[in-house]
Amino acid sequence: MFSKISATLCSAVLSSAMLFAPVAGAQDWHHDNDGHNGIRHVLLISIDGMHAVDYTNCVASGTCPTLAALGKTGVNYTRTTTSRPSDSFPGLLALVTGGSPRTVGGFYDVAYDRVLAPPLVTTGNGLPGTSDPLNNPKLAPCVPNQVYGTQTEYEEGDEINQLLLNGGNPQAANLADGGVGAINPARLVRDPFNNCQPVYPWNFIRTNTIYGVIHAAGGYTAWSDKHAVYSLVSGPTGTNQPSNVDDYYSPEVNSNQIPLPGVKTAGTNFDCGSIVASGNATTAGNDWTTDFDAIKCYDQLKVNAIVNEINGKNHNGTAKAPVPVILGMNFQAVSVGEKLINPAALPADRTDSNSGGYEDASGKPRPLMAKEIVFVDAAIGQMVAALKHQGLLDSTTIIITAKHGQSPIDPNRFFPIPGKTNNGNSPGGVIASLLPGIYNNTNNALGLAEDDISQLWLADETQTSNAVAAIEAAGTTVGLGQILYGASLDAIFNPPGVPNNPGPCCFLRAGGDPRTPDIVVLPNVGVVYTGGDKKQSEHGGYAWDDTNVMLLVSNPHMQAQTVHAFVETAQVAPTILQLLGFDPRSLDAVRAEGTPVLPAVQFGGDDDR
Numbered sequence: 001m002f003s004k005i006s007a008t009l010c011s012a013v014l015s016s017a018m019l020f021a022p023v024a025g026a027q028d029w030h031h032d033n034d035g036h037n038g039i040r041h042v043l044l045i046s047i048d049g050m051h052a053v054d055y056t057n058c059v060a061s062g063t064c065p066t067l068a069a070l071g072k073t074g075v076n077y078t079r080t081t082t083s084r085p086s087d088s089f090p091g092l093l094a095l096v097t098g099g100s101p102r103t104v105g106g107f108y109d110v111a112y113d114r115v116l117a118p119p120l121v122t123t124g125n126g127l128p129g130t131s132d133p134l135n136n137p138k139l140a141p142c143v144p145n146q147v148y149g150t151q152t153e154y155e156e157g158d159e160i161n162q163l164l165l166n167g168g169n170p171q172a173a174n175l176a177d178g179g180v181g182a183i184n185p186a187r188l189v190r191d192p193f194n195n196c197q198p199v200y201p202w203n204f205i206r207t208n209t210i211y212g213v214i215h216a217a218g219g220y221t222a223w224s225d226k227h228a229v230y231s232l233v234s235g236p237t238g239t240n241q242p243s244n245v246d247d248y249y250s251p252e253v254n255s256n257q258i259p260l261p262g263v264k265t266a267g268t269n270f271d272c273g274s275i276v277a278s279g280n281a282t283t284a285g286n287d288w289t290t291d292f293d294a295i296k297c298y299d300q301l302k303v304n305a306i307v308n309e310i311n312g313k314n315h316n317g318t319a320k321a322p323v324p325v326i327l328g329m330n331f332q333a334v335s336v337g338e339k340l341i342n343p344a345a346l347p348a349d350r351t352d353s354n355s356g357g358y359e360d361a362s363g364k365p366r367p368l369m370a371k372e373i374v375f376v377d378a379a380i381g382q383m384v385a386a387l388k389h390q391g392l393l394d395s396t397t398i399i400i401t402a403k404h405g406q407s408p409i410d411p412n413r414f415f416p417i418p419g420k421t422n423n424g425n426s427p428g429g430v431i432a433s434l435l436p437g438i439y440n441n442t443n444n445a446l447g448l449a450e451d452d453i454s455q456l457w458l459a460d461e462t463q464t465s466n467a468v469a470a471i472e473a474a475g476t477t478v479g480l481g482q483i484l485y486g487a488s489l490d491a492i493f494n495p496p497g498v499p500n501n502p503g504p505c506c507f508l509r510a511g512g513d514p515r516t517p518d519i520v521v522l523p524n525v526g527v528v529y530t531g532g533d534k535k536q537s538e539h540g541g542y543a544w545d546d547t548n549v550m551l552l553v554s555n556p557h558m559q560a561q562t563v564h565a566f567v568e569t570a571q572v573a574p575t576i577l578q579l580l581g582f583d584p585r586s587l588d589a590v591r592a593e594g595t596p597v598l599p600a601v602q603f604g605g606d607d608d609r
Contacts, residue, residue, distance in 0.1 A: 037557060037603035039579045041396040043306075043383065044328035044572070046095065047376055047550070048088065049335030049539070050402040051409065052078050053363040054373065055550040063370060064377035066384060067552065070398060074554030075561045075600050082404050082569050084492065085453055086539050086546040089154060091403030091569065092225070092330070096209040096233045098573035099589025102493045105206040105506060105515050108449045108540070109155040112457035113189065114498050114514035116199060116505065117142035118150040118438065121186040125157030126445025128438065129187070136442040142196035147502055149514075151438055151446055152189050154201050154229045156254045160184045163281055167228050167252045173316050175258065176301055178251040180242060182228040191505040199505050201232035202242040206506050207588035209235035210326060210573050214580065215244040219325035222247035222309050224302040226254075226332060236506070247324065249305045249315040253332055256285040257294050263304075265296040267378025268371055272297035288332070290534075292356065292368050295336040296375045302329045303379040310386040323392065325580065330403065331379070337365075337372030338406040339535040346420060346533055347411075357536050361410035393556060397579050400552045401569055406537045407452050407545035413526030414536045417479050424477045426529040427454040427521040431467045434458050450529040451540035454478075454521035461496060464518050471521060479527035484520040493517075551598075559602040571598045 056078075058064035059071065083094040083101070089109040090101050101107045118139060121129040127150075130139045142148060159182045160168030165175055167182025188198035211221050212235040221244065223233050228250050234242030242248065261273035270293045279285020288298040305315035306329055314321045337356040345354055356369040365373065380400070387393040408414055417424040428435065428448040436459045438444060449455040458467055468485055471478060484492070497512015523529075525545075528538040539546050551569065574584030575598045585591050 038395055039397050039555065040325065041323065041392060042326050042576050042579060043387070043396055043398045044095065044326065044576065045380065045398070045400045046092070046328070046330040046403045047334050047400065048330050048332055048403050049338050049406045050550045051363065051405050051545065052080060052548050052550050053409070054334070054365070055552070057363050057365070058373050058377070063374055066377045066381035067400070070384070070400070070554040071552055072560050073556050073558050074552050075558065075563060075598070077551040077563045077567050077598070079564055079566045080401065080549055080551040080569060081547045081566065082402065082549055084542050084547065085455065086404040086541060087451075088403050092230060092233065093205060094568070094570040095401070095403065095572050096211060097205070097207050097235070097589045098570050098584070098587045098595040099207055099593050100570065101515070103207060103508070103589045103592045105204070105508070107515055107517065108455060109153070110446060110449055111152050111455065111515065112150070112436070112517075113152050114149045114457070114512075115147050115192070115502050116150050116152065117148035117190045117192050117196060119187045119189055119198070121184070122443065123153050123157035123187045123446070124159060124162045125153060125155065126443070127151055127153045127157065128441050128443045132443060134443045137437070139438070139441070142190050142192055144192055144195050146192050147498060148192055149436055150189055152204075153446060154204065154232070156227050156252055157446070158183055158187045158229050159227070159252060161281060162252055162254060163256050163279060163284055165251050165255045165258060167250070167255070169228070173318065176251050176260070177249075177316060178228060179248055180228055180231045182250070182252070185240070193502055194504045200240055200242070201229040202234040203236050203238065204506055205232055205235065206508055207235070207592070209233055209244070210576050210587070211235055211244040213577060213582055213586050214325050215246070217582070220246050220322040222315065222324040222327040224249040224305050224315065224329035226250065226330060227252065247309065247315050247321065249302065251298065251301050253289060253298055254287045256280070257288055257291070260297050260301070263297060263300055265293070265300050265375050266303065266382055267374045268296060270296060272300065289336050290340070291342060292337065292340060292372070295333050296372065299331050299333050299376070300379065303382060305329070306383055307386045310383065310390060310392065312390070323390070326576065331376050333372040333376055335406060335539075337369040339537050341534050341536060344532070344534040347414070350536070355536065357411055358409050359411075361412075363409050397553065397555045399572060399576070400550065400554070401572060402549035403569075404539040405546045405549050406539050407541060407543045408526040408537055409545045410526070411536060414528065415479060415524070415526045416528050416530045416532075418531050420531070420533050424479060425474065426450050427471050427478050427519075428456060430474045430478060431456065431470050434460070434463050434467050451538040452523060452528045452543065452546065453541040454523070454529065455517040456519040456521070458518045461518055467519060471519070478521065479523040480521065481524040481527075482522040484522070485518060489516070489520060553598060553601055555603070557603045559604070561600050561602070563600050565599065567598055568595075570595050575601065
């Protein structure tokens with residue numbers, strides 16, 4: 001089926017992306033306070049997984065000429081840390097809110113909330129819905145004004161059909177046109193204190209975002225990402241639409257691969273029309289993250305969308321639109337290139353022909369990984385070329401960073417638990433009997449919040465000490481590095497618990513925070529909780545390789561600098577607002593946490609330090 005109809009896939013989304021026709025009057029928006037040094041646009045790019053050392057190495061080796069050129073008129077921050085946890089969900093929220101999970105409330109794409117109720121319908125990834133007859137035991141229905149407690153899921157499982165590239169979006173213009181319309185409200189967790197209504201992702205977060213601030217001032221906004229639910233960049237609207245994002249595009253990264261005729265990957269020139277269709281609308285096949293070339297094709301769709309937007313069109317390239325004041329995307333290629341083993345192989349059988357990742361602890365990439373960086377660099381080059389052609393480069397600041405890193409870089413440190421040899425157990429497995437009931441429902445296929453971290457929510461918080469003792473006793477089994485709970489956890493997040501007076505989602509209320517884990521387990525560096533043999537690293541944890549990512553802020557009129565002081569990706573959000581002439585303190589999280597703008601952003605003789 002896919003092979004017959006995919007020929008029309010790229011007619012709108014892709015074919016126009018390389019046509020740099022000048023745009024007359026493409027951006028008529030003016031903020032009352034003119035942007036800093038004439039900056040009227042910000043292009044924000046997350047190269048997921050891109051470490052600071054990856055940037056250093058590719059510049060030195062000459063494999064990322066676009067990034068190197070941007071660095072000559074930009075500030076490079078060598079000691080940048082991501083959110084903790086270093087997952088895509090809190091990582092993206094840090095970039096657009098300026099805050100941490102303490103304030104924003106996003107801990108992981110799969111987490112837990114002690115107040116909310118499960119979805120009505122079981123998600124595509126297996127979070128049980130209360131109406132599902134297969135639940136064992138049965139789940140009680142959501143009751144208004146009654147605390148429930150449920151796992152939360154904000155990823156591809158919330159879509160109408162996660163096997164389709166457009167997520168089953170009924171509003172899709174073509175097979176690749178994923179977006180907000182792909183979200184199935186019946187698969188969203190529900191709020192007992194709002195008449196059991198679904199909690200849309202943009203309303204799940206507790207603070208506003210740069211998108212809300214810019215849109216409220218009349219600025220046109222756009223973002224592209226890997227799941228429909230990442231439209232959460234809008235920030236709260238109180239409605240069923242993320243109205244602070246004017247143009248949101250999200251081809252589903254975990255959908256089945258299909259041919260993309262007419263699409264070629266930047267820098268590597270792979271013909272995406274040669275991809276063999278895998279699976280169908282009802283049968284899972286190989287998704288885009290399972291192949292080194294397929295993931296580049298997937299990212300190229302979003303690159304072409306960005307180029308269309310720079311050229312004064314919508315992401316499909318089918319209609320005129322203002323050039324967004326804030327626009328951007330995430331790249332998946334480097335993250336996949338770091339992790340993937342294809343075909344799957346145990347460590348002894350991994351070679352340059354089947355493994356991405358690194359050669360050694362210095363961060364030298366293997367050939368397959370290096371090609372992902374070459375592609376990303378060339379793809380960013382396409383965006384820069386479009387900005388130049390439209391006369392927008394001088395008025396655009398380009399910010400390149402990463403939602404998360406990947407650990408370990410050193411392939412000799414990778415230690416999967418339980419792996420293929422059943423060499424241990426995860427912390428969640430050790431204390432399974434102490435977890436909330438939904439985790440042990442036989443119909444639950446969602447799994448725990450465990451990668452190279454373990455975040456644990458307990459059914460009874462008075463059992464925390466017993467749970468910690470059990471994990472400590474199984475230290476070798478779980479590859480234990482450090483446990484955070486009680487005061488050590490409260491130093492980072494709000495104390496866990498249920499608010500004294502629960503109310504409508506999603507505000508932080510007096511009493512316990514319903515989203516804070518009871519226990520966070522940080523394993524030894526290199527430990528990843530997985531039973532597979534298809535990856536050699538992960539993210540989510542607090543390790544250096546998880547959190548030390550590249551951060552480059554560039555504009556042709558900026559003074560080149562290298563900053564070695566510690567900074568955080570959360571500082572990107574207030575910096576974007578300042579660049580555009582807004583008060584950084586218009587962000588809720590910036591006021592709550594005191595997040596500063598990035599240092600050393602200089603234009604000519606000006607100094608923002």
